[in-house]
Amino acid sequence: MRLDVVSIFPEYLAPLRQSLLGRAVADGRIQLEVHDLRRWATDRHRSVDDTPYGGGAGMVMRPDVWAAALDDVAPAGATVVVPTPAGHPFSQATAADLARREHLVFACGRYEGLDQRVVLDAARRVEVLELSIGDYVLAGGEVAALVVIEAVTRLLPGVLGNPESAVTDSFGEGSPGLLEHPAYTRPVEFRGLAVPPVLLSGNHAAIARWRRDESLRRTARRRPDLVARLDPATLDAADRAV
Numbered sequence: 001m002r003l004d005v006v007s008i009f010p011e012y013l014a015p016l017r018q019s020l021l022g023r024a025v026a027d028g029r030i031q032l033e034v035h036d037l038r039r040w041a042t043d044r045h046r047s048v049d050d051t052p053y054g055g056g057a058g059m060v061m062r063p064d065v066w067a068a069a070l071d072d073v074a075p076a077g078a079t080v081v082v083p084t085p086a087g088h089p090f091s092q093a094t095a096a097d098l099a100r101r102e103h104l105v106f107a108c109g110r111y112e113g114l115d116q117r118v119v120l121d122a123a124r125r126v127e128v129l130e131l132s133i134g135d136y137v138l139a140g141g142e143v144a145a146l147v148v149i150e151a152v153t154r155l156l157p158g159v160l161g162n163p164e165s166a167v168t169d170s171f172g173e174g175s176p177g178l179l180e181h182p183a184y185t186r187p188v189e190f191r192g193l194a195v196p197p198v199l200l201s202g203n204h205a206a207i208a209r210w211r212r213d214e215s216l217r218r219t220a221r222r223r224p225d226l227v228a229r230l231d232p233a234t235l236d237a238a239d240r241a242v
């Protein structure tokens, strides 16, 4: 997979060169290039924004600068991801879809965002996805791009340390729509708090049952919206007894 990220704060994307992802980039399993949007600015002040038509607070990012950048960075076949609070909700399913693509280009806005014609123009030749990572407002698209890139690249074979956890995590394909059960490690007692005895029993069926029950309980308590979306066909009699 190739990743290109365009931003006026390229140093915001430095975390992409850390940890497991950084190792995948360093050894070429993932190609990553971060671009400073000002490279495509045309005036001597290298400006990238202007006042909004129709008035209102803040500045809007100029279409000419962004279009020139995407013309260079997003060839036919690339998928352009534009983080925005007004985007389609980003989900694990979206991450799985993006993980199957060859080339992702992230257009990270600042100020009040990109002139909408940047999206309209790019959509004439490549797929453009406007994505929201949640119903809260950030100061720019860089952090959202980091979130999407991490969620996507951890699904790529050979990037994540333990491929199994990509399945068993909350929202993983192994338990679609359920929150992950609690996890424990040594010591067996910590500050007066014990590990649930079933986890020490060696009874794998009982452990699996306990974990499933905990996932169901946790999901019912914290995310009733997910319970409402559960496919009843995926629940067995023991699930229904929780």
Ligand SMILES: Nc1cc(-c2ccc3cc[nH]c3c2)n[nH]1
Pocket (backbone or CB within 6 Å): 083, 084, 085, 086, 108, 109, 110, 111, 112, 113, 131, 132, 133, 134, 135, 136, 137, 138, 139, 140, 141, 142, 144
């Ligand atoms: N889900 C979410 C995305 C954003 C976001 C994305 C891009 C820009 C550009 C300027 N402010 C931005 C905010 N906030 N919250």
